[in-house]
Amino acid sequence: MGHDHAADHPHSTDWKHDGVQVIPADRLDPTSAGKTAGMNRATAINFARAGAQKIWAGTVHIHPDAKTGAHHHGDLESVIYVVKGRARMRWGNALEFTAEAGPGDFIFVPPYVPHQEINASTDETLECVLVRSGQDPVVVNLDIEPVEKPESVFWVDPIHAAPDAGGKA
Numbered sequence: 001m002g003h004d005h006a007a008d009h010p011h012s013t014d015w016k017h018d019g020v021q022v023i024p025a026d027r028l029d030p031t032s033a034g035k036t037a038g039m040n041r042a043t044a045i046n047f048a049r050a051g052a053q054k055i056w057a058g059t060v061h062i063h064p065d066a067k068t069g070a071h072h073h074g075d076l077e078s079v080i081y082v083v084k085g086r087a088r089m090r091w092g093n094a095l096e097f098t099a100e101a102g103p104g105d106f107i108f109v110p111p112y113v114p115h116q117e118i119n120a121s122t123d124e125t126l127e128c129v130l131v132r133s134g135q136d137p138v139v140v141n142l143d144i145e146p147v148e149k150p151e152s153v154f155w156v157d158p159i160h161a162a163p164d165a166g167g168k169a
Contacts, residue, residue: 021050023092032146037068038119047135056135062087062126067118069094070144073109077133080107080117085126095146097153114142 001064028042029049035041043049045057078103080087087101091113100120101107109115119126 013139016053019068023050036068036070038063039068040132051133054135056130056132056137060128060129060130062117062119062128064124068116070114070116070146072111072112072114072140072142073132074138074140075111075134076138077111079104079110079131079133080109081129082107083127083129083141085124086120087126087128088118088120089115090146090150092150094163095144096150098150099153101153114144116146129156 023044029046030040030042040061040063041058042060043077044054045052045055047053058076058112082105084103087105087107088098089101089107089109090096090098091109095114095116099107128129
């Protein structure tokens with residue numbers, strides 16, 4: 001006996017029009033994603049374009065040697081997936097921490113974390129996919145004097161780390 005999945009859905013049951021949507025790469029919206037010098041953002045998924053209720057997703061291309069100012073995104077969680085190029089992130093109250101990510105790497109930015117995105121390359125565009133936990137394009141710019149030499153931080157998987165490797169296991 002099959003399960004009636006339509007009964008679980010609180011809205012329409014017109015899965016043809018309210019189900020899966022594929023947004024072609026050449027149909028992203030560059031006008032609704034905010035403007036930052038040296039960056040080209042484009043919205044793929046939000047409420048207006050796809051009916052998404054809880055997330056925003058799009059792309060960003062960061063020009064060679066470009067960077068944002070220090071900022072945070074309020075209570076939003078952000079995920080950055082590096083498609084091409086080399087991303088350098090700085091974060092902390094004085095942008096005192098840094099880490100780099102390359103193609104295939106994910107970057108997680110928790111709510112309220114002061115940070116700065118940087119294209120680590122002087123001659124290659126950095127291409128990323130962004131996903132945020134909300135619809136509003138929250139950007140709170142911060143007046144931070146960054147430290148001259150930030151500390152490099154390497155991720156340790158807290159689930160699989162040995163107790164003496166800095167994990168919580």
